[in-house]
Amino acid sequence: MIRKVRSHISQNESLLFEMSSPGKKGYQLPDLDVPSVDPIEALGAANTRAEIEDFPEVSEVEVIRHFTRLSTWNYAIDLGLYPLGSCTMKYNPRVNELVARTEGLAWAHPYQPESLSQGVMEVMATLERVLAEITGMDAVTLQPAAGAHGEMTGIMLVRALLESRGNPRKKIIIPDSAHGTNPATAAMTGYQVANLKSNERGMVDVEALAAMVDEDTAALMVTNPNTVGVFEENIAKVAQVLHDKGALMYMDGANMNALVGITRPGDFGVDVMHLNLHKTFSTPHGGGGPGSGAVAVKKHLEPFLPKPRLVRVKDAWSWNYKLPRSIGRVKSFYGNFGVLVRALAYIMAHGGDGLPRATGDALLNANYIRKGLEPYYDLAYNAPSMHEAVFSDHRQTAKGVHTGDIAKRLIDYGFHPYTVSFPLIVHGAMMIEPTETESKPELDLFIDAMISIAKEIEIDPQLVLTAPHSTRTTKVDEVMAARKPILRWRREATASKAAD
Amino acid sequence: MIRKVRSHISQNESLLFEMSSPGKKGYQLPDLDVPSVDPIEALGAANTRAEIEDFPEVSEVEVIRHFTRLSTWNYAIDLGLYPLGSCTMKYNPRVNELVARTEGLAWAHPYQPESLSQGVMEVMATLERVLAEITGMDAVTLQPAAGAHGEMTGIMLVRALLESRGNPRKKIIIPDSAHGTNPATAAMTGYQVANLKSNERGMVDVEALAAMVDEDTAALMVTNPNTVGVFEENIAKVAQVLHDKGALMYMDGANMNALVGITRPGDFGVDVMHLNLHKTFSTPHGGGGPGSGAVAVKKHLEPFLPKPRLVRVKDAWSWNYKLPRSIGRVKSFYGNFGVLVRALAYIMAHGGDGLPRATGDALLNANYIRKGLEPYYDLAYNAPSMHEAVFSDHRQTAKGVHTGDIAKRLIDYGFHPYTVSFPLIVHGAMMIEPTETESKPELDLFIDAMISIAKEIEIDPQLVLTAPHSTRTTKVDEVMAARKPILRWRREATASKAAD
Amino acid sequence: MLATLGVESIEDLYAHLPADVRQKEPLKIEPGKSEYDIVDYFKARGAENATGYASFLGAGVYNHYRPVMCDVVVSRGEFLTSYTPYQAEIAQGTLTTIFEFQTMICQLTGMDVANASMYDGSSAVPEAALMAMRATGRERTLIARSVHPEYREVLSTYARFQGLPVAEFGYDKETGRVDLADLEKKINDKTACVIVQSPNFFGGVEAIKAIAEITHKHGALLVVAFTEAVSLGLIEPPRDADIVIGEMQSFAISPSYGGPFVGIIATKEKYIRQLPGRLVGETKDNQGRRAYCLTLATREQHIRREKATSNICTNQALIALMATVYMSVYGKEGLRELASQNLSKAHYLASQMKLQFTGPFFNEFVVSGGTRTADNINKALLKKKIVGGLPLKKYYPELGNTILVCCTEMTKRADMDALAGEMKAVAVPKAKAAEAMVEVGGQIA
Amino acid sequence: MLATLGVESIEDLYAHLPADVRQKEPLKIEPGKSEYDIVDYFKARGAENATGYASFLGAGVYNHYRPVMCDVVVSRGEFLTSYTPYQAEIAQGTLTTIFEFQTMICQLTGMDVANASMYDGSSAVPEAALMAMRATGRERTLIARSVHPEYREVLSTYARFQGLPVAEFGYDKETGRVDLADLEKKINDKTACVIVQSPNFFGGVEAIKAIAEITHKHGALLVVAFTEAVSLGLIEPPRDADIVIGEMQSFAISPSYGGPFVGIIATKEKYIRQLPGRLVGETKDNQGRRAYCLTLATREQHIRREKATSNICTNQALIALMATVYMSVYGKEGLRELASQNLSKAHYLASQMKLQFTGPFFNEFVVSGGTRTADNINKALLKKKIVGGLPLKKYYPELGNTILVCCTEMTKRADMDALAGEMKAVAVPKAKAAEAMVEVGGQIA
């Protein structure tokens, strides 16, 4: 009973290098209006390269065909539901792409005079303000390039503050449900990681935490709602425990889409947090970026924020570099400005009234899916779900089918899979986040697909284990890729040409 | 030996009307900054409609998904060779799309003051000049919306001139190889059609013509190169015959891509002709338009051109309406301006040096295909080919396979078919026009495909007769469509929903 | 490749062209330019036109906001660079969108069938007249003077060359709507069709029912045209018409100095086979799945040649697609709200001015310049970065110093107030105006 | 849906949140705006910045022409709205383009492998340093003062929090290139890596071979950075480096007030497993067809957590795609021609000015303001709608009134002449300049 089928079959496509033939080009330059200079004379023979070996040589029409055809191999939000848990794959409004290309914004040079940059600075200042309002924090930096970069910045701020108090401390406590970037971040900022076991409801175990927090504890990195999609009901208590011991509470804001307009981290004890503007605020993921990892802090951390900071100097915006206590730069220039424009456009379109509505719809969609699948899959935890529903493949493993297999089979039904095997604390996790921009019909098709797969597993597990069946590229051998890595094309290696 | 396969399989797609649910919308309007008016009060109850019955109600994300997915069902130049003879499907440079959207051009109102329209008028004047230069004619009108519209305008000009000489005459001579728009145009301009049989080389038979031309003959509509892709070697003689009898020579310029820069209609006796800017000058076909059918004339026809005409009045462009002898308007405003911008951009990119090169490459590609297929398919005529090669399915019909079947089979090889069964004088015509923008590898793949099909016909004609086999939509029943036409969706008619 | 063909140079490929017709001199056109130079050139040309002006021009070309989505969809290479969908198996994308377009046009106009598109609204006028002649076997066309002047010009051009008689009938000096008496006077049993426009060129909503009665009484067909598609979001469609034609430019198509736009022609079931142009129909593929294809081609030039219903071939497909996306984005509620915003803005401005006509209007209306000439007023407005309305004298000498003014959802209140100020309008008290309209409304009902 | 869930309202879905953390007041953010209002707002903001100015700013962000194609490709919804390609079977589009990107980066830089992208050039500096430490087991980083000042700032921020020692070495006051003697002095057997930039911040081309010799002699790794990717069209890549990092902004990425850009990191075969970030590798699907997938994930945070080579997760994929299209459009010949146009323009302008340094340079160079301050000069230029070069005093107090000037293929001769005029440059006779360079060229060879 496949009610929705999308095949990803497309044309065999060679690599550009394989299509190249000498002398072909897709460009024409304006005529040079100055005398042409001999490179060897100007740079010296040793500094002048003969050629870029094997660089592509194709015509303009070959370029557009190559990339147009390749694009048809991708699944995307623009094609259907993309329920990757923890990734908040919501619709990306196209008007945001347009405004980000506004000439005065897209072509502003970061070093042009401030007097000629007031528009871009106003955009950044406005975004800082609304993000502070949404999070309930006191100050925001837009410099970090992505969530993980924001985490790093945030923990650096923690360390800077503690240092200023005389002791940077040694460890960061991280729940076992946390995203991999959390411990990796702790390590990059010179801290040891202390693992905190989640309780039977998937939440922070306050007793266990209390027992763990000590004078060496710099902070807890908590994700709220956590990675099983559950709101940390004791979050205020958790903050209490930490603050009593002089430790800070860092919040991973990747799941902020569940909270916007209904509760503010600043109101439940968070000292510092990051936002993924490319999730909550709908800037396109673009196949893996760019993103923006804005960091919001409370007053006591503000002096340490990366520099420069926007300041108002007699009715004009200016960049303030005189910040002796700042941790310094985490990135050149001021942040991923083009992404910031899109995020602000998104917030303006929804407005103070629309943002909470979007949050509510995100919760509604997630719980609707949870309800529909409960009879067929084991819930990871039965605590109330916020923006995503997390299941375990426990029941299906009995038939030898795992979360990864179910994910591949979903592809045959025309959907992108959910997030597979994360969080690690759930046995064979299936993490499903529909977001608010999906319609009921689309959700119903997805639920039907999942139910249909559950039944297939009963009757014919093999069908699921060998999926996907409808794709141009069948199951990909990832083990082989890692065993002897081929990470680039080389002239010799044309044996396995796709075109044959 | 299928070396190239592109499947057109895509997701089943419902119609927007079938996805609609009450109250859904994809828009938000700005707040109304004036008092809201009650329609019934303003217009009267009888003039106010209750609702637009069954009009779509979908969300923004559903709109983009619907059209994005539908687009994947199409074949296009951006995906590969599109060898439709007589259609000149060449690459459409994307920069032309950009410049056509330049604010001052795209948002210019046709009635805005001339003093605020000098830019758009300059663009049109420049295009008129370069088209006159390319065709060797004296004056150009850009008003007609497409080729057929240009034909009509051209024949109206003929009639107007003849009327001014006292006798509009009765008939238009049209070779049996002509495109359907030629006779249809003659009819629309009040002329009878006299059919001229082509000679054994597919060309105008000068003797037969001479015998036919008389005092009742208004003009000959000749296509050059003609629809079998052959240059009318006696064209000058043909003109002579006509002019001697006071008749005019109209040239259908749809095949101008074969002539640009190497010969000019104005130099071989053409009195009036149209150009398909959407063919020769690469403006996108857009699934069937828009186009532009610029008409070029010699001095003696200039006074009759549609009004208004561009004139230079003290260093500024102005529209001249005082043209007593003009045939009047064939279209409101001044023509498909947005298409004209693209055509001019194309001409600027190639320049006086590049245009003839493009023509040469078009001839090279067509003759390369002719050479490659000659051993397997019967050439319609063995006169030298210009921009397209026309074959007959003569040899294949022996096996019961016709041009239409071969066309469908080509789809399985990843190509759009050639033009089928036109011109009518060729038995089972296969009219192949690759254009200059195709690469040798692409042409080789096409030739291989055609050869492979020729072999299939020998071994297994059934395989070809039942093609296409690789498409999401298999052979479409066109007879059924015409028998009881369903030309719109209606609420009742949801039985055969695609989604089931 | 040359080698394969056994030639030395590309020139050899056209060496067979008679020497005397071969081009001697190189084209007098500048050498090829880079993409960068080309963008520069058109930016410069664009800067030479009105930008940053408020405008009250309508008259067949309307300045509505274009949702970004419309441009995104038509920019997809699969739509932009495909040809007329002859090969249905690999053109379902285009075919399906045309089928949706045809359906939406029927829903908008209240007709049974619509074609895939015409060049524009103006060329649809003669096509409709010709269609009516085929359907009635009569020759005479009657067209209202309140139809767009350029549309009438196009009709007379076509008609002249087919030797077809066309006559015009007037409008009521009071209401600005069709003069029914004059119509009665001019119509007779040789009349193939009566052509009116609603909202008409003056922005006035015509009394279609009354016009239809007269027309049908004489066995002629009623052709109703529109130039402002947005009006159909709110205004009762001309269900009593036999043929509806119009211009869809209002739906996401930029004014683009007058084109490309997209015309429509819709009619009653019984006239299907008289329709010009392309039609997409529903059918099945050989596995029984719903599919679409071009159909009833026996009406068209490539099959019927000189006996075709029209010579049209290439139409305005991509523009029709843009309008289709526009209709999908706004949808049922949106189009209605959009229309009422247009109505409200126009009436806000009108209430501050001296109107020439009393009839109900949508988003355009005629005002009198009073003592000042229209040009004089517009010159003054230009200084304020406002492009005023269209002076009507050129088209209707009898209307002297009047100006056709248009407001859309894009028109800002401040600009309207500026315009009203400049025209020193003798404001008609709102109440009176409204009441006047109700009357009219009543009178038609 | 509410019914299905057995709740009255959406609020019920978060009724379980502790009352004390629930938001009491509505967000203090204006109500939702229409698409039209939003476009208006950003147009207005854009108009508040420099537009229509000629600019001589470079310093890590370059104003190159962007072929339209680049924007067309990244605007395809299939690329724009897809996530990191975890599911290889439905992400071959993204995976293939990344594989092509990795390959082109290797071809450009002369390295064996490159990753899928870094945030930008600046964050690639500390990542390279950390990589070198892992590879050498040493801790000390030496970085040249001729590396972009903001890149060095980012390095010191990262280093500080990992307690890693970083030291700088100077540049030759004459040539503006690395002071080899100072490098010799500061390098020792605790040095994990030496980081230089070429062309360096002053636009000067470094003597990589000589630097590599010294570095390798002490068992350290050489890290070479670049900010102007176009230079690699003409300049010999740093084949003697162990790690190459850089910023690809020059390749079709608009300056966008500093981001999003895309960084690269490339290295020798033997250091593959030390690479941070994502890698795409070739493999086969279960029918033996070539396919691509993310690989060597055991280096990454989602597998190795605190033991990962970096915490990077989301990178700059779409920007990398844009650069990939750019490289495809220009290709082998185009990139070389583009680079020589940049070289020629810069040298045309330089020949009219007093240069601070004698070393060979690509499209940037340092000029002395002479008696006038840099700010004074730039103020005067602004009046001529010219944004002058970057005053260096802020970053290099010792360089006083000097200005870093950049020319690209977009820089117009007239503007260069205007700049030269303003600076009243004491023109260095072209011959002498050239010869000076040849010497230098010789000296490195």
Ligand SMILES: Cc1ncc(COP(=O)(O)O)c(C=O)c1O
């Ligand atoms: C819970 C969580 N934390 C952190 C991150 C890292 O964010 P980014 O990928 O933007 O670096 C993610 C994104 O996958 C996440 O889901």
Ligand SMILES: Cc1ncc(COP(=O)(O)O)c(C=O)c1O
């Ligand atoms: C030879 C010839 N003449 C005329 C036409 C009609 O041109 P258009 O489709 O632009 O009306 C065509 C286009 O198909 C053609 O091929």
